[in-house]
Amino acid sequence: MDKFVVYKSKLSGEVKISGSKNAALPIMAATLLTDQDCLIYNVPDLKDVKTMIGILEGLGKKIKLNRGTLSVKSNKIKKTKNFIAPYNLVRTMRASFCCLGPLLAKLKKAKVALPGGCVIGPRPVDLHIKGLRDLGADITIERGYCQAKAKKLKGTHIYLGGAFGSSVLATANVLMAAVLAEGDTVIEHAACEPEIECLVLFLKKIGARIEGEGTPILKIRGVKKLSGCEFKIIPDRIEAGTFIAASLATKSPITIKGANPLHLTSVIETARRIGAEIKIDKDSTIFIKPAKKLKPVNITTFPFPGFPTDLQAQFMACLCLAEGISLIAEKIYPDRFMHVAELNRMGASIQRNGPYAIIEGKEKLYGAEIMASDLRASAALVIAGLASEGNSQILRVYHIDRGYEKIISKFRKLNGKIKREKQ
Ligand code: EPZ
Numbered sequence: 001m002d003k004f005v006v007y008k009s010k011l012s013g014e015v016k017i018s019g020s021k022n023a024a025l026p027i028m029a030a031t032l033l034t035d036q037d038c039l040i041y042n043v044p045d046l047k048d049v050k051t052m053i054g055i056l057e058g059l060g061k062k063i064k065l066n067r068g069t070l071s072v073k074s075n076k077i078k079k080t081k082n083f084i085a086p087y088n089l090v091r092t093m094r095a096s097f098c099c100l101g102p103l104l105a106k107l108k109k110a111k112v113a114l115p116g117g118c119v120i121g122p123r124p125v126d127l128h129i130k131g132l133r134d135l136g137a138d139i140t141i142e143r144g145y146c147q148a149k150a151k152k153l154k155g156t157h158i159y160l161g162g163a164f165g166s167s168v169l170a171t172a173n174v175l176m177a178a179v180l181a182e183g184d185t186v187i188e189h190a191a192c193e194p195e196i197e198c199l200v201l202f203l204k205k206i207g208a209r210i211e212g213e214g215t216p217i218l219k220i221r222g223v224k225k226l227s228g229c230e231f232k233i234i235p236d237r238i239e240a241g242t243f244i245a246a247s248l249a250t251k252s253p254i255t256i257k258g259a260n261p262l263h264l265t266s267v268i269e270t271a272r273r274i275g276a277e278i279k280i281d282k283d284s285t286i287f288i289k290p291a292k293k294l295k296p297v298n299i300t301t302f303p304f305p306g307f308p309t310d311l312q313a314q315f316m317a318c319l320c321l322a323e324g325i326s327l328i329a330e331k332i333y334p335d336r337f338m339h340v341a342e343l344n345r346m347g348a349s350i351q352r353n354g355p356y357a358i359i360e361g362k363e364k365l366y367g368a369e370i371m372a373s374d375l376r377a378s379a380a381l382v383i384a385g386l387a388s389e390g391n392s393q394i395l396r397v398y399h400i401d402r403g404y405e406k407i408i409s410k411f412r413k414l415n416g417k418i419k420r421e422k423q
Contacts, residue, residue: 004394006385007417011252018044018405019233023195025095026172031072032102036228043070044405087113101173105180121335131174153181161189179208181222193304205229237263245314247288249387256286296324313380320348322361338373367392375403
C-alpha cells in the first residue's frame with residue numbers, strides 16, 4: 001500500500017485537466033448497447049476505468065486503452081453466459097451498476113451485483129430499479145445480485161426524482177435501457193449533470209433518438225439497433241475544481257487549461273466569494289489569483305448546476321484557513337464527512353452536526369499522519385497537506401488513484417512538494 005508525503009508548498013504554473021471519470025464510466029457501459037466498434041477519446045487512465053474495462057471484457061468486449069484513446073470492439077456477446085457483472089468487480093466501483101440498463105436493453109437479461117455500502121453514506125439503488133421496472137423489466141434481488149429480465153422493454157413516462165433530488169447513475173441506467181425500448185419514453189426529474197449530457201451526446205452519436213440533454217426532462221424514441229462511433233469525453237470538472245481549491249488553500253496563483261468553465265460556474269463563483277480573482281480566456285483557460293486572506297463562506301451542495309458534493313471536502317480544506325466561520329450543508333450525501341476528523345487532526349476546527357459542518361478558520365494548519373477515506377476526501381487531505389506547516393503523511397492513497405489521473409506529477413509540475421512512498 002502506498003502513502004503520500006506532502007510538504008507545505010507554494011504552487012505556480014499551469015495544469016492540464018484530464019477527461020472526466022464520471023462521464024467516461026457510463027459511456028463505457030453504453031458501448032454494451034451496440035455490436036459495432038467505438039473509439040472514445042480523452043479517457044483518463046484510472047483504476048476505475050480499468051475496473052470497467054475488466055467488466056466489459058468479461059461481457060465479451062475487446063478493449064484497448066492507449067494514451068487516452070479507448071477502442072471497444074465487440075465479440076458477439078453470448079446471450080446465455082455473458083450477462084453477468086460479478087461482485088468482485090462491482091464492489092470496488094459503484095458505477096459498474098450502470099451496466100444493468102444496457103445489458104437488459106441488449107440481451108433482455110442481466111445479472112449485476114448490488115453495490116454494497118459506501119464510506120460516503122448509504123447509496124441506495126431504488127431509483128435505478130424503479131425506472132427499469134417502469135420500462136417493463138421484471139427485477140428480483142437475490143443473494144446480493146440484481147437479476148433483471150424482460151420479454152421486451154416498452155417506453156413510458158417515468159418520474160425519477162428521489163428524496164435527495166435527481167440521481168446521476170439512475171438517470172444513466174434508465175436512459176440506456178430506454179434507447180432500445182419499444183416506443184417513446186419520458187424521464188422526468190432526470191439528472192442535469194454535464195456527465196449525463198455527455199452520455200446523451202454519445203448515445204445520439206450511436207443512433208439513439210433523444211431530446212432534452214442537460215435538462216430535467218429527457219424524451220427518448222426507442223430505436224431497434226445502434227451503431228458505432230468516435231466520441232470525445234468532456235473534461236473532468238471535479239479535477240478542475242480540486243485544483244481551484246488547491247490554489248486557494250495554498251494562496252498560489254495557477255492556470256488551468258482544458259477545463260470547461262461552463263461546467264464550473266458555481267465553483268468559480270464560490271472561489272470568487274472566498275477571495276480569488278478569476279479570469280477566463282476565450283480559449284477557456286482559467287487563471288486563478290487568490291487573495292492573501294481567505295474569506296469564510298456558506299456552501300450548500302446541490303445537484304448540477306449547484307455546488308457539487310464531489311468538491312465539498314476540497315473546499316472545506318480551504319475554509320479551514322479562512323478568516324472567520326464558514327458553514328457547509330451537504331444536501332446530497334449527508335454523511336459525507338469522513339475528512340472532518342482528519343482535518344481536525346491537522347489543527348482545523350470543524351464541528352459536524354448532522355448534514356452540517358461549521359468551520360472556524362485558523363491561521364495555520366499543521367502537517368500530521370492522516371488517513372484517506374474516499375476519493376474526494378483524499379484530494380482534500382492533499383490540499384490541506386500542501387497548505388500546512390511541516391509535512392503530512394497521507395495513508396491509504398489507493399482511493400485517489402481511482403479518480404485522479406497522474407495527480408502526483410500534476411501537482412509536481414505546479415511545484416507542489418509531494419511524493420509517493422510505500423506505506
Ligand atoms: C454519481 O454517483 C457520481 N458517481 C458520484 O461521484 C457523485 O458524488 C454523485 O453522482 C452525485 O453527484 C459517478 O458518476 C460514477 P446519485 P451516483 O445517484 O449516481 C440518492 C466520485 O467521487 N439516491 O446522483 O451514485 C443518493 O443516495 C463519486 O466521483 C437514491 O436515493 O449518485 C444521493 O443522496 C462519489 N436512490 C442522491 O440520490 C437511488 O436509487 C444522489 O446520488 C440513487 C440515488
